[in-house]
Amino acid sequence: GAGDRLRAAMTAFARRTAGEGPASPQELSERLSELLYILYGFSGVRPSEEALSQLLSRREQAVLSAPQGADSRPARTGLFAAVVIAVSPMRTHQTRRYYQLEVLARAQGDVREEKYRIVVAESYPSGVIRGDLMRLREIVRPYWAVNITDLKQGATPSLLYTTADTLIVLEPDFLVDVTDIAACFDGEQANANIFLLSKLLPDRDSEAMLRGTLINDLLDAYLENEKADPRTVFRQALSRNLLKAARYGGETVRRIWDMVVAEHRDNIAAFARGLRGQRVCVEPSFLSALYGMQGRLDVLTEYPDDPALKNIYELKSGRPPGGTALWSSHQVQVACYDMLLTSVYGPRRRGTSALFYSSASQYPVRNFLSSASDRQAIVALRNELIDRVYRLAEGDLSPLEVLDAAHFGPSPAYLREALEQFASFYRGMSPWERKYYGAFLSFTLREMLAAKTGAFLRPGREGTASHGYASLWRDSYRRKRENYAVVDSLSLEWYDRREHVLHFAIREPVEHTLRAGDPVVLYPYHGQRDDVLHNRVVKGTLRAVENDRLEFVPRGARAELEYFRSEDRWVAEHDMMERGYWSSVAGMYTLFSGRSVARGAVSGTLRPGEDDFPYREQAKLTPGQNAAVRGALRAREYFLLQGPPGTGKTSGALMGIVRNVLDCTRDTLTILAFTNRAVAEIADRLRRAEIDFLRLGHESAAQQDRTLSRVAEGMKINQLREYVSSRRVILSTVSAYVSRADDLKELFPRDVALVDEASQLTEVQLGGVLAGFRKFVLLGDQKQLPAVTLQSGAYARVEDPDLRAKGLYDLRDSLFERLWRYAEQQGYEGVRAMLDTHFRMHEQIAELVNPFYQGRLRSGTARQRACRQEPRLCFIPSQYEPVFKRHRGEAETVSRLLREIKQRYGKRFGADTVGVVTPWRAQVGVIRAQIEDDPQLSENVTVDTVERFQGGEKDIIIVSMAVFDPVQMQLVESADAQGEVDRKLNVTVSRAREQLIVLGYEPALQASVFYAQLLEKIRRSGK
Missing domain, CATH: 1.10.287 (Helix Hairpins)
Known part of the structure; x- marks a missing residue:
């Protein structure tokens, strides 16, 4: 409650x-x-007004997001950024409706916040009627941030009036994609329900979408080379869409391409010729925290001798309207891009804004001049989207109740089928399933909001910017460096055209959390907090990152070298992929829209059974591994396999299941894992076992892997289709599989799914993925690190008795953990097993974590039972240092220990010898600074947080706690729902093979029952 x-x-x-x-x-x-x-x-x-005034310090005031020339002071033409305190009732004066907003705002250059009254009126002397501002009153709420433009000064400094041109933007840090806004417009009407419907249903692919992709590729090719060979373009386009091409087959793809060439090539070639002499930018991205929007244009052209002149061209490959007309949604899209460019470059920006209808027989390029009313309609629609998202995130599910034909509102004809699909789906769920759907819809949107703006974010969460993605423009470079969120000293070295990789040098190496495979955003460094808002940004993926270099793969086929060479210094930060959250939501539609094993398991209506299986004991496996593999093979619908640290979950059990399924059945296997690291390990095991497989993922995957791009070389489309369809094993991360599932299901039977690291995925991330499979096996360990979530546990706790009756206590839990708990409650036999023989930790170290597993773990080798004079466990008390997340004394001790270990190991010292674990990124940096003078240490010793260590192991693990206050221990712990296991401590300890050394300030450590027990056991061991 x-x-x-x-x-x-x-x-x-x-x-x-x-x-x-x-x-x-x-x-x-x-x-x-x-x-x-x-x-x-x-x-x-x-609270009091004096206390409320402090709220403005939570929000870096929006002078940062104002266009050049704007002013945050309450002026007729300025930008007014504020936090809403109160909203008055609607009133009428001489038939004119109005209401008042009480807000707090800070004038530019003034550190004080003042309260203002803003009179929001419906009608104006010019005859303009602003119904959108009246509707705004129904959705604006206290403590929301607002940007307000074009206000008029009243009789007193604190009294302001809206004008006919006023825009009021709610929660501007929530950036809405331009295409989502434009899709809500049809004719003269707009409907925010269209946005919601599109997000709740899975994407439906079609030939038209493939045609659009090929047309875009053709345009890109002609913009780069007016004499491009269509046959070469076709081959290159297919290389980027291999699975989709295989899905549709050679005849269909060739027919689509012939139509593209016949209907679009001439116009595209003429369009490209018309841009001669201009600097052409393909698919540039822009962010606006003024209007709360983001977007990626198709084409932007610039003139080197006239920086203010920038032309917008948006490609549309569908059927054009007659004459010089424009479809309304296309007009809105271009108007949004106009607003983005005004926000980024200021009101001085000039230029054409046009639609390019590539199949039009007449007037393919059609200009559009947006108006104030267009901007007002866009902002009003955007505000309605924000309202719906926040209401759903807060548990108000009323927006779902209008998603049927009777209540939906105006919509294009092509949406009628989708609307009926959702209405039928929502009605067809059982009452329990509707509760489940609502709970996880709200949970997922809270996660998205935490990632985008910091709303609902768990306080004190390590490694997370307090403003989420908005920290790109809300946080200073200094603050970003403190949060290890930025690399801000990049300089371009060279471009690998064949691999489409930009190579950067890092001039000033810094600690950061960017990793290979991460989506990132790059933009020029000009030393201002809001650099990202006043430049076009480049989005892409990190291929590799080391101390002094970074490799970046930009999205799209072009690298915009001229842009990268025009700036001396570049910044790289984490990008935010909103699509993943909506994919999880749409996955629930997949889960509950048909009958499946996954639906029965999730809803608790399926009682799992067993079948006979001709299993023969495998000599290389332990008795526990053999029993687990046998159970997984005999399970009819699903099986849960718990693998404590070092028990051979992947090398023994998973591989045993794979061999038997392939040898004794005709089933296909889809093997999924949460991380690329786990996928790489499984791929290595499959190769060594000489098991053929196809790996989904980016081309930068390991060279030996059987990725689609490599096996497709020299194949025709139908040969590739046959190749994919004839495989029996597919390997992928969960995220890569989700993005390709629609194509893959047409080619590859979904028989059995094996999901490794299943305990690191939330239930909503996995449920929809499993819906298409006849059987699934989940492998994980609920006693180790849980799924990564952002929101406070107060929001994720489940209170509904019906949901709790099915074992659903916390929405952050994994499906693995809940099904394990529910099977235990229901007494289900034959659906779960725990591996009990481990091969990593010495027995003395294992005794520290064995209580987490009810004392069932036993060592599997003589090495783990060997005696030696040197202690296996050691605690070194630290001095009191009242600095949050840093402890210089511990860092110096760690450095001394590492040098002693290196000397003791001599030539045997290497990357597997020792690792250092600490709860804090800040302490990681302090420790690395202590050893940077020794190349052998800095290159071979992994110093990182426990989250980065899961799956790894070292001979010696040194733990630097860097705490000084008992309260901090609650931030360090990751207790399970029963309070019986500290999952972070379990992972930390179990990385060590031979020795564990713990450093910490004992009075603080003793505040944790888990660490108090740890210290007591270390003392009893003799040290």
Whole structure:
């Protein structure tokens, strides 16, 4: 209930406040404002105006996101950025409707916040009627951030009036994609329900979508080379769409391409010739925290001698309207791009904004001049989208109730089938399933909001920017470096055209959390907090990153070398992939829209059974591994295999299942894992066992892997189709599989799914993936690291008795954990097994974590039972250092220990010898700085957080806790729902093969029952 949530939020607030050490007056004010925010949000008790004024310090005021020339002071033409305090009732004066917003805002250059009254009126002397501003009153709420433009000064400095041109943008840090906004417009009407419907249903692929992709590729080719050979373009386009081409087959793809060439090539070639002399930018991306939008244009052209002149061209490959007309959604899309460019480059930007209808027999390029009313309609529609997302995230499911033909509102004819599909789906779920759907829909949107803006974010979460993706423009470079979120000293070295990779040097190496495979955004460095808002950004993927270099693969076929060479210094930061959250939501439609094993397992209506299987004991496996493999093979619908640290879950059990399925059945296997690291390990095992497989993923995967791009070389489309269809094993990360599932299901039978690392995936991430399989086996360990989530546990706790009756207590739990718990409650036999023989830790180390497994773990080798004089367990107490997340004394001790270990090991010292684990990224940096003078240490010793260590092992593990206050231990722990296991501690300890050394300030460590027990066991061991 609300009381529980309030208590949880206040507890989290107290932990954060007490855990950060000495705070400045400004920081104390920020903490106070957060507490007031919590109190008001949960209790409705309104705090004082003096206290409310501190809320502005939570929001870096939007002068940063104002276009050049704008002013944050309350002026007729300026930008007014504020936080809403209150919204008055609707009133009428001489038949004119109006209401008032009470807001807090800070004038430019002034550190104080003042309260203002803004009179929002419906009608104006010019005759303009602003119904959109009246509708806004129904959705704006206290404590929402707003950007307001074009206000008029009233009789007093604190009184302001809206004008006929005013725009009010709600929660501008939530960037809505331009294409999502444009899709909601049809004719003269707009309907925000179209956005919601499109996100709740899975994407439906079609030949038309493939045709559009090929047309885009043809345009890109002609923009780069007016004499491009269509046959070469066709081959290159297919190489980027191999699975889709295989799905449709050679005849269909050739027919589509012939139609593209016949109907579009001449116009595209003429269009490309018309851009001679202009600097052509293909698919540039822009962000606007002024209007709360983001978008990627098809073509932007610039003139080197006239920087203010920038032309927009948006390609449309579908049927064009007659004459010079434009479809309304296309007009809106171009108007949005106009707004983006105004936000980024300022009002001085000039240029054409046009649609390019590539199949039009007349007037293929059609200009569009957007108006104030267009901008007002766009902002109004965007605000409605924000309202729906927040309402659903907060548990208000009423927006779902109107998604049927009777209540939906205006929509294009092509949506009628989708609308009926969702309405039928929603009605067809059982009452329990509707509760489940609503709970996980809200949960997923809270995760998305936490990632985008920091809303609902768990206080004190290590490694997460407090503003989410909005930290790109909200945080200073200094703050970003403190959060290890940025590499801001990149310089371009060279471009590998064949691999489509940009190689950068890192001039000033810094600690950061960017990793190979991460989606990132690059933009020029000009030293300003909001650089990302005043430049076009380049999105792509990190192929590799080391201390002094970085490899970047930009999206699209072109690298825009001229742009990269025009700037001396570049910045790389994490990108945010909103699509993944909506894919999880759409996965629930897949899960509950048909009968499947996964649906029965999730809803608890399926009682799992067993079948006979001709299993023969495998000599290379332990008795426990043999029993687990036998159980997995005999299970009819699903099986859960728990693999504690070092028990051979992958090398023994998973591979045993694979061999038997391939040898004794005709079933296909889809092997999935959460991380690329796990996929790479499985691929290595399959290769060694000489098992043929196809790996899905990026071309930069290991050279030996059987990736689609490599096996397709020299094949025709139908040969590739036959090749994919004849495979029996497909290997992929879950995320890569989801993005290709629609194509793959037409080619590859979905018989059995094996999901490794299943305990690191939330239930909603996995349910839809499993829906198409006849049987699934989940491998994981609920006693190790859980799924990565952002929101506070107060929001994720399940109170509904019907959901709890099926074992659903916390929405952050994995499906693996819940099914394990539910099987235990129901007494299901033959659906789960735990591997009990481990091969990594020495027995003395294993005894530290064995209680987490009810004492069932036993060692599998003589090495693990060997005696030696040197202690296996050691605790080194640290001195009190009241610095949050850093402990210089511990770092110096770690450095000394590492040098002693290196000397002791001599030539045997290597990458597998020793690792250092710490809870904090800051302490990682302090320790690395202590050993950077020794190349052998800096190159061979892994120093990282426990999250990066899962799956790894070293002879010696050194743990640097870097805590000084007992409250901090609550941030360090990751207790399970029963409070019986600290999952982070389990992973930390179990990385060590031969020795564990723990450093920490004992009075703080003793505040944790888990660490108190750890220290006691170390003492009993003799050290």
